[in-house]
Amino acid sequence: xxxxxxxxxxxxxxxxxxxxxxxxLHEKLLDVDAALDFMFCPCLLDTKKKDIEALPDGAIAVTLxxxxxxxxxNVEMAHLLRxxxxxxxxxxxxxxxxxxxxxxxFSTPEQLLNTVYxxxxxxxxxxxxxxxGTTGFPGxxxxxxxxxxxxxxxxxxxxxxxxxxxxxxESHQIWNVIEVILSGDLPPKGSTIGCxxxxxxxxxxxxxxxxxxxxxxxxxxxxxxxxxxxxxxGMLCMGIATRSxxxxxxxxxxxxxxxxxxxxxxxxxxxxKMVAALGSVMDxxxxxxxxxxxxxxxxxxxxxxxxxxxxxxxxxTLASSTLxxxx
Amino acid sequence: MTADSVFEPKIIGFLCNWCSYAGxxxxxxxxxxxxxxxxxxxxxxxxxxxxxxxxxALVKGADGVIxxxxxxxxxxxxxxxxxxxxxxSMLMLMLEQLGVEKERCRLDYVSAGEGEKFNxxxxxxxxxxxxxxxxxxxxxxx
Numbered sequence: 001x002x003x004x005x006x007x008x009x010x011x012x013x014x015x016x017x018x019x020x021x022x023x024x025l026h027e028k029l030l031d032v033d034a035a036l037d038f039m040f041c042p043c044l045l046d047t048k049k050k051d052i053e054a055l056p057d058g059a060i061a062v063t064l065x066x067x068x069x070x071x072x073x074n075v076e077m078a079h080l081l082r083x084x085x086x087x088x089x090x091x092x093x094x095x096x097x098x099x100x101x102x103x104x105x106f107s108t109p110e111q112l113l114n115t116v117y118x119x120x121x122x123x124x125x126x127x128x129x130x131x132x133g134t135t136g137f138p139g140x141x142x143x144x145x146x147x148x149x150x151x152x153x154x155x156x157x158x159x160x161x162x163x164x165x166x167x168x169x170e171s172h173q174i175w176n177v178i179e180v181i182l183s184g185d186l187p188p189k190g191s192t193i194g195c196x197x198x199x200x201x202x203x204x205x206x207x208x209x210x211x212x213x214x215x216x217x218x219x220x221x222x223x224x225x226x227x228x229x230x231x232x233x234g235m236l237c238m239g240i241a242t243r244s245x246x247x248x249x250x251x252x253x254x255x256x257x258x259x260x261x262x263x264x265x266x267x268x269x270x271x272x273k274m275v276a277a278l279g280s281v282m283d284x285x286x287x288x289x290x291x292x293x294x295x296x297x298x299x300x301x302x303x304x305x306x307x308x309x310x311x312x313x314x315x316x317t318l319a320s321s322t323l324x325x326x327x
Numbered sequence: 328m329t330a331d332s333v334f335e336p337k338i339i340g341f342l343c344n345w346c347s348y349a350g351x352x353x354x355x356x357x358x359x360x361x362x363x364x365x366x367x368x369x370x371x372x373x374x375x376x377x378x379x380x381x382x383x384a385l386v387k388g389a390d391g392v393i394x395x396x397x398x399x400x401x402x403x404x405x406x407x408x409x410x411x412x413x414x415x416s417m418l419m420l421m422l423e424q425l426g427v428e429k430e431r432c433r434l435d436y437v438s439a440g441e442g443e444k445f446n447x448x449x450x451x452x453x454x455x456x457x458x459x460x461x462x463x464x465x466x467x468x469x
Binding site: 273276279290300308309 | 465
């Protein structure tokens, strides 16, 4: 039996990208293994839930919990791992703010099931069968976890010690966090770690000048200049309302930031902050001779270029946003 | 609340210091009756209204929000009201996607002399929100 502190990495409603980010530590994984007993990770290791249940409470030193909470099973595992862990980390944007799984909060569970199993051109389901909690078959019953009414992030269900943002978190930042944990010099509880406090613009090397946007433009419409701020070119780059720490790999690749590191320090709602920022840089031209209705019309015409503001601005944070989703 | 009592909405009003707050003052001076449902927060400019304020008001108990600004061209800081309009228009598109009725978040222009208009905007907003009923955000629904 190893005396090293135990490390667990668990996935709830997630895609597996966070595990890939862990594996992308490359040879540093050997250092992780030297210092920690990497003992639970359903994606990579064969430890089972019953093995975790058999541990004494607090037996795991650190659990990196990725994924949002979509089902009863996700919630059960969140409580189990909270109980068994000394430090529980919301790892990645799903656990921190809901991320892409939480975009389901624009719909009800009934609408989701309807789209996936019934009303969809690619679906062939003549008996209109929808998965349900318990299904009997010759020889027994099988149980499926139920859907929650809406997707939650980890801290909405259990006490979380730290959060690491990112979709997925950058591997160099994961290593930074592991070093901090190994040092024993822990930041205050509740901190967002493995990131900066400022915005992605602080990480981005592009030239930034006076921002006056005469039209919003989408990725497929043009090829942006490589040196100039993407927002100034009309792209809805979310770097301006997104936490720093990633090193701005997207804008380096000529793609706009989509906001995966969530809101910067001190900001409660990333989507609202994007609205605040863009509202100040839109240039609708000279309005001196226009009536109030004509000005409003010009603003509406400007805004019509983008079909889905809420989905775009809350792509990574809908579960943790102020309103939490569609009513 | 009993079945026969009327729902009294709580409205948060963000008013610019230079025009709309003076317009509200004027409405009071005119001694015309208007509903007491609006709780006014005076800001130096409607351009100071961060959309976070509106969302926070809604989840912390407000049933509606009004933002009152100087008329276009009259902003004390030149274009603060224009920014307020642009933010409001964009926020309204998001709020629609989030299932928040547009009557719950109204932007209008009230000058220092328009006591009557302040009175009318408050009456219309209170009645519209009263018809919608209390605001319950998704985060409060399990």
